[in-house]
Amino acid sequence: MARIGHGNGLASRDSKEKLTDDGRGSDPETEAQVDKYGFTGGAQQHHGQSAEEIPIEVLRQREAKWLEMLNSWDKWMAKKHKTVKERCQKGIPPSLRGRAWLYLTGGKGRREQNQGRFQVLDNQPGDPKWVDIIERDLHRQFPFHEMFAARGGHGQQDLLRVLKAYTLHRPEEGYCQAQAPIAAVLLMHMPAEDAFWVLVQICEKYLPGYYSTGLEAIQLDGEILYALLRRVSPVAHRHLKKHKLEPILYMTEWFMCAFSRTLPWASVLRVWDMFLCEGVKILFRVGLVLLRSMLGSQEKLKACQGLYETMELLRAIQPQYMQETFLVHKIIEIVVSEKDIEKEHHAQLRRWKETHGDLNCKSPPRMHGAKAIMAAEPPSRQDLRQRPTIIVDSPLAPETDGKRPEGAKENGKTKLEKQKTILAPQETVNPDLPPSDPSPLKHMTIQESKESLSSAEHDTYL
Missing domain, CATH: 1.10.8.270 (putative rabgap domain of human tbc1 domain family member 14 like domains)
Structure with missing residues (x-):
């Protein structure tokens, strides 16, 4: 796999004057605005309103x-x-x-x-x-x-x-x-x-x-993508075949990075939502949509008459084909199932053995999404139990005339004494606020240099 290109590292935002890697200061007023995803610049920064703004x-x-x-x-x-x-x-x-x-x-x-x-x-x-x-x-x-x-x-x-x-x-x-x-x-x-x-x-x-070493699995999936393209877009398939453009040359970063370095960020998140639910077929569908969109007609092929021009075209996908609404609609619309992928996987595996011999990497069978994973390794109810972020005592009713508040005794304690209020993640309170404050704030603790919240506290991270 080609090495991932260098980015321009940015220094800390803690001080009023930001120092870049070469030590030069920059005016904070001229710094790029932070978008809703946390990007301050670059190709993945979100500009303006998306067509997918949800009320x-x-x-x-x-x-x-x-x-x-x-x-x-x-x-x-x-x-x-x-x-x-x-x-x-x-x-x-x-x-x-x-x-x-x-x-x-x-x-x-x-x-x-x-x-x-x-x-x-x-x-x-x-x-x-x-x-x-x-x-x-x-x-x-x-x-x-x-x-x-x-x-x-x-x-x-x-x-x-x-x-x-x-x-x-x-x-x-x-x-x-x-x-x-x-x-x-x-x-x-x-x-x-x-x-x-x-x-x-x-x-x-x-x-x-x-x-794994050798990247055999990604090579196999490249051949599967190429075979599926023949059915989805014969024009694009013929063009790639004519110029002997191997799938590994254009789809490696797509699949291995799950399109996180290819698509606009809004589209990345939507693709990941579907990918982690439905499995690798989503990556195949995204790849097929992009290939068909860029190379799917003779009119579109006029701009790329050779291998080099085609590679350049696939390195710079036109923005309208990566836009969230368009892409998600096409992903759902395209018909490529787990069965299609597995059928083609077995066919490509036979061809691989004929030309390369047995695979060096013995990887476990692929799970097609969340349902397959859960069926293979069903978790217990205890494993899926939500852990409260903070547990606080609920205020007890004051005793009158030395009598306990109403409530049946249980092991020497009243129900009210035993009652605890477990706060949902979005209701985590700031202990510094008075109890009467109607707007509890999120409370987030960062441990010295362990850099992140513990898993038990992860709900406040959202």
């Missing part, structure tokens, strides 16, 4: 529906998976996206079944070879995003922790550059421990073998 009332309704699903996740996945899928296609509410991704991938259950595992890995020094490579890659991951702009800042430190932990979790696999943007996207939505387990699930269940 606040609709967003609140969607949040309520998602909270209901997350509180009974096993039942919804077992009995109403179609509804879950449709709600992912509509877009997960931003305030709940991190928690939803954790549940969709099975990362929540995996974390609970391996409590303390991340902390053990996090405390180990790691293989110096991998740590050195990871450290050199940190500043290249979304350098225009507030979280990763500062060299050595909390975002980059968390990214190092997650990627280092993965190399210790899978020493035979180690580190691949394309894992860094995947982990960075996750860290934008959840704390380090959760991001680690979701990364593990993506690497092991959704895209097994993608990040």
Whole structure:
């Protein structure tokens, strides 16, 4: 895989005058505005209103529906998976996206079944070879995003922790550059421990073998994409075949980074919502939509008469084809199923063995989305239980004439004495506020240089 290009690292925003890497100051008044996703510049910065701006009332309704699903996740996945899928296609509410991704991938259950595992890995020094490579890659991951702009800042430190932990979790696999943007996207939505387990699930269940030495799995999927293109857009397929443009040349970064380095950010998030729900078929569909949109007619092919021109065209996809509304509609519309992918996978595997012999990488079978993962590894109700962020005593009614408040005794205590109020994530209170304050504020604690909230506190991170 070609190395990911260098970005322009931005320094810390803590002081009034920002210092760039070469030490020059910049006027804070002339600095780029931070968009709603946290980008201060670059190609992925959001400009103006999106066609997908959702009315606040609709967003609140969607949040309520998602909270209901997350509180009974096993039942919804077992009995109403179609509804879950449709709600992912509509877009997960931003305030709940991190928690939803954790549940969709099975990362929540995996974390609970391996409590303390991340902390053990996090405390180990790691293989110096991998740590050195990871450290050199940190500043290249979304350098225009507030979280990763500062060299050595909390975002980059968390990214190092997650990627280092993965190399210790899978020493035979180690580190691949394309894992860094995947982990960075996750860290934008959840704390380090959760991001680690979701990364593990993506690497092991959704895209097994993608990040192994030799990149055989991605090469196979390139051939599958090429074969599916023959059915979806014969014109584009003939053009690529005519110029002998191998799939590995244009789809490697698309698939290995799950389009996080290709699409506008609003589209990235919508694609990930569907990808983590429905599996790798979403990546195939996005690739097919882009290829058909750019190369799907003779009129469009007039601008790219050779291999070089075609590659340049695919490196600079026209914005209208990556726009959120257009792309999501086409992804849902295009007919490519898990069966289609598996059928073509077996065909390409036979051809691979004929030309290359057996695969060197023995990756586990691919899971096609959240439903398949949950069916293969059903979590217990305990694993999916919501942990309260803060538990506070509810105010007790004052005693009168030395008598207890009304309420039956239970083991020597009244019900009221035993009652606790468990706050929902969005209702976490600031202990510094008086009890009568009607507007509880989110309370977020950052531990020294562990850079992120613990998993038990992750709800306040949203």
